[in-house]
Amino acid sequence: MKKLACALGALLMATGMASAEDLKIGLVVTLSGPPAVLGKQIEDGFKLAIDDKDGKLGGLDTELFVVDSELKPDVALTRVKGLLERDQVDFVVGTVFSNVLGAIFKPVTRSETFLISPNAGPSTLAGRNCNPYFFSTSYQNNQNFETLGKHAKEQGIKSVFMMTPNYQAGRDAVEGFKKYYDGEITNEVYTPLGHQDFSAEIAQMSDSGAEALFTFMPGGMGVRFVKQFRESGLADKMTFLSAFTVDEATLPAQKEAALGFFGATNWAPSMDLPQSKKFVADFEAKYGYIPGGFAMQAYDAALLIDSAVRAVGGDLSDKEALRKALEAADFESLRGDFAFNNNHFPIQDFYLLRVDQRDDGKFWTVVDKKVFDDHTDSFAAECKM
Amino acid sequence: MSSTLFLIQLLNGAQYGVLLFLIAAGLTLVFGVMGFINLAHGVQYMIGAYLTFMYFGVTGNFLTALLLGLVTALCLGLALEALVFRHLYDRDHLDQVLATFGIILFVNEAVKVIWGPGTLTLPAPEFLSASLQLTDNLLYPVYRLALIVVGVLVAAGLYLVVTRTRVGMLIRAGASNADMVSALGINIRRLFMIVFGFGAMLAGFAGALAAPVFTLEPGMGDNLLIVAFVVIIIGGIGSIRGAFIAAILVGLIDTLGRSLATDAMNLIFDASAANQIGPSIASMLIYIFMAAVLFFRPQGLFPAKGSA
Numbered sequence: 011m012k013k014l015a016c017a018l019g020a021l022l023m024a025t026g027m028a029s030a031e032d033l034k035i036g037l038v039v040t041l042s043g044p045p046a047v048l049g050k051q052i053e054d055g056f057k058l059a060i061d062d063k064d065g066k067l068g069g070l071d072t073e074l075f076v077v078d079s080e081l082k083p084d085v086a087l088t089r090v091k092g093l094l095e096r097d098q099v100d101f102v103v104g105t106v107f108s109n110v111l112g113a114i115f116k117p118v119t120r121s122e123t124f125l126i127s128p129n130a131g132p133s134t135l136a137g138r139n140c141n142p143y144f145f146s147t148s149y150q151n152n153q154n155f156e157t158l159g160k161h162a163k164e165q166g167i168k169s170v171f172m173m174t175p176n177y178q179a180g181r182d183a184v185e186g187f188k189k190y191y192d193g194e195i196t197n198e199v200y201t202p203l204g205h206q207d208f209s210a211e212i213a214q215m216s217d218s219g220a221e222a223l224f225t226f227m228p229g230g231m232g233v234r235f236v237k238q239f240r241e242s243g244l245a246d247k248m249t250f251l252s253a254f255t256v257d258e259a260t261l262p263a264q265k266e267a268a269l270g271f272f273g274a275t276n277w278a279p280s281m282d283l284p285q286s287k288k289f290v291a292d293f294e295a296k297y298g299y300i301p302g303g304f305a306m307q308a309y310d311a312a313l314l315i316d317s318a319v320r321a322v323g324g325d326l327s328d329k330e331a332l333r334k335a336l337e338a339a340d341f342e343s344l345r346g347d348f349a350f351n352n353n354h355f356p357i358q359d360f361y362l363l364r365v366d367q368r369d370d371g372k373f374w375t376v377v378d379k380k381v382f383d384d385h386t387d388s389f390a391a392e393c394k395m
Numbered sequence: 396m397s398s399t400l401f402l403i404q405l406l407n408g409a410q411y412g413v414l415l416f417l418i419a420a421g422l423t424l425v426f427g428v429m430g431f432i433n434l435a436h437g438v439q440y441m442i443g444a445y446l447t448f449m450y451f452g453v454t455g456n457f458l459t460a461l462l463l464g465l466v467t468a469l470c471l472g473l474a475l476e477a478l479v480f481r482h483l484y485d486r487d488h489l490d491q492v493l494a495t496f497g498i499i500l501f502v503n504e505a506v507k508v509i510w511g512p513g514t515l516t517l518p519a520p521e522f523l524s525a526s527l528q529l530t531d532n533l534l535y536p537v538y539r540l541a542l543i544v545v546g547v548l549v550a551a552g553l554y555l556v557v558t559r560t561r562v563g564m565l566i567r568a569g570a571s572n573a574d575m576v577s578a579l580g581i582n583i584r585r586l587f588m589i590v591f592g593f594g595a596m597l598a599g600f601a602g603a604l605a606a607p608v609f610t611l612e613p614g615m616g617d618n619l620l621i622v623a624f625v626v627i628i629i630g631g632i633g634s635i636r637g638a639f640i641a642a643i644l645v646g647l648i649d650t651l652g653r654s655l656a657t658d659a660m661n662l663i664f665d666a667s668a669a670n671q672i673g674p675s676i677a678s679m680l681i682y683i684f685m686a687a688v689l690f691f692r693p694q695g696l697f698p699a700k701g702s703a
Contacts, residue, residue: 176675
C-alpha cells in the first residue's frame with residue numbers, strides 16, 4: 011500500500027513536472043485577407059520544423075498557439091496579451107508585417123518573453139530600439155533593396171526607373187536601393203497601395219528610356235503589375251529588378267509572365283544545400299506548394315529555439331543563459347551561413363534571384379549570383395547592446 | 396511630357412473610365428431608382444469575376460464562361476435581393492449600410508474559403524490576346540481596346556433602354572415617385588427586383604471583364620466601390636448619361652494626375668518634396684473634383700430628371 015502511494019505520488023510529480031517543462035510558443039501571423047498567403051507559409055514552415063523534431067523543440071513537448079493578426083495592430087496586441095497572460099508562452103514568433111510587429115514588440119519584450127521575427131525587420135528594431143529579448147531570423151527590411159542597388163551598380167546599369175507603393179516600406183525600398191546605386195534615376199513613381207491599373211505608369215516607363223526598372227510591389231499588386239508589364243512588351247527592353255514582387259508567394263499566379271525577372275533575398279528554394287533541398291522536398295510533399303523565404307525563415311526560427319532550449323537543458327527560467335544560447339545561433343540554417351550580429355539580426359549572404367521554370371512546369375526562383383557575402387545591416391551601429 | 400505619352404495617357408484614362416462606368420452604372424440605377432445604398436455592389440463585382448474564373452476552369456472558353464458567370468451572378472443577385480435587400484427598402488440608410496457592409500464581410504470570407512486568399516489570374520480570350528505596337532517600345536493589348544468598345548456599347552444600350560422603352564419609363568417613374576407608380580397598378584416591388592438583379596449582373600459583368608487585366612483577389616471590389624460612388628455623385632445619382640461622363644472624367648483625372656502631379660510639383664518644390672507631395676495630390680484629385688462638383692452643382696452634373 012505504501013509502495014503504491016509512493017508510486018502514485020511519483021507519477022503525479024512526474025506529470026506535474028512534465029507540464030511545467032512543456033515548451034509553449036505563440037505564433038502571430040496574418041491569416042486573413044490576401045496577405046494570408048504569407049502567414050500560411052510561416053505557419054507551415056514552423057509546423058514542419060516541429061514535426062521534424064517529433065513534436066519536441068529542444069527536447070521539450072512543444073505546444074504551438076497560432077493567432078491571426080488580421081494585419082491589424084490592435085487585434086494583434088489583444089491576442090498577444092492573451093498569449094502572454096492566459097497561455098503563458100515561453101516564446102512569441104511573429105510577425106509578417108512591420109506595423110504589426112511594432113504593436114506587439116513592447117508588451118512581449120517587457121514581459122521578458124523572447125520575440126523572434128520570421129519576417130518583419132524594421133530599421134528601428136535593428137538600430138536604436140534593439141532589444142535583448144528580440145531576435146530576427148529574416149533580415150533588416152532594407153537589405154534586399156540594397157542587394158539590388160549594388161547589383162545595378164556592378165552591372166553598370168546607367169539609368170533606373172523606380173516605382174514603389176506610396177507608404178513607408180515603399181519609401182524605404184527606394185532609400186535602400188539608392189544606398190549602393192549612384193547612376194541616373196529617371197523617375198521616382200509612388201502608386202497608391204493596392205493599385206489596380208499600372209497602364210499610366212507603364213506608359214511613363216516606356217517614355218523614360220531607362221535601362222532598368224526597380225520595383226517593390228508585394229502581393230496582388232505584384233501579380234497585376236508583372237502581368238501588365240509583360241503585356242506592354244517592355245519586359246524585352248528593360249531589366250526588371252524587384253524585391254518581394256516575384257517570389258514563391260506570387261509566382262503561382264504570375265507564371266510565365268515573370269520568367270527571367272530578377273528578385274533579391276537571402277535564400278531560394280532551388281539552393282544547392284542538402285538541408286535546404288530536404289526542407290523543400292518535405293515541404294512540398296506535405297503542403298503541396300513551393301516554400302518561399304517566409305517558410306524558410308520560420309523553419310529557421312524553430313531551429314533556433316530548438317538549439318537554444320537544448321543548450322540550456324530545457325531550463326527556461328534562466329533568461330540570461332537562454333539569451334546567450336540564442337545568440338550563439340548553434341543550428342544549421344537552411345540558407346547556409348548564419349550568425350547573429352550585436353543587434354540580434356543575422357549576418358548572412360544575399361543573392362540576386364531569377365525566376366525560372368522547373369522541369370515539372372512550376373515556377374520558382376534560382377540564384378543568379380551572390381551579391382553580398384556576410385552582409386550586416388546598416389543600423390547595427392546604432393544599437394547599444 | 397511628350398505629346399505621344401500624353402495621348403497614351405488619354406487612352407489609358409478613357410479605358411479606366413469605361414471600366415468605372417460599368418461598375419457605376421448598376422450602382423447609380425439601384426441608388427437612383429430605389430434610393431438604396433448598396434455597399435455590396437463591389438462584392439457583386441468580385442462575384443462576377445470569380446464565377447467567370449470558375450466557369451473558365453470548367454469550359455476553357457472565355458465567352459462561355461462569361462455568359463454562365465453572368466447568369467449565375469444574376470441569380471445570386473436576385474437571391475440576395477429576396478433574402479436581404481427586400482427587407483431593407485423601407486428602412487433608413489444606416490440600416491442599409493450596416494446590412495450591406497455585413498454582406499461584404501461575409502462574401503469576402505466566403506470567396507477566401509472557396510478559392511483561397513491568393514491572387515488568381517484569368518487569361519484574356521484568345522481572339523483578343525494580340526497587342527498593338529503603340530510606340531517603338533510600347534505594346535497595347537487589344538483586350539484593353541475591346542474593353543473600351545464594350546463599355547461604350549453598354550452605355551449606349553442602357554441609355555436607350557432607360558429613355559426609349561417601357562421598362563425604362565417605369566424605372567424613371569419609379570425613381571421620381573414610387574408610391575404613385577404603385578398606385579397606378581404597377582408592381583413596384585417587382586420592378587425593384589428587376590432593377591436590382593440587373594444592377595448586380597452589370598457589376599458582375601464589369602468584374603468579369605476586368606479580371607484579365609486586374610487579376611482576382613478577395614476584396615477586389617472594395618476599393619473600386621469607393622471610386623464608383625464618387626462617379627455616381629459627380630454624374631448625378633440615377634443618371635446613366637451622368638455616370639458615363641463622370642466615369643470618363645474621373646478616369647482621365649486620375650490617370651493624368653498620377654503621371655503629371657509629381658512633374659507639376661517639381662516646378663514648385665525641390666525633387667524630394669515633389670516626390671512626397673505629388674503622389675498624395677494625385678490620389679486626392681478625384682475627391683477634390685467631387686467636392687468642387689458638389690459645391691457648384693449639389694445634384695451632380697446630370698441629375699436624373701424629376702428626382703428630388
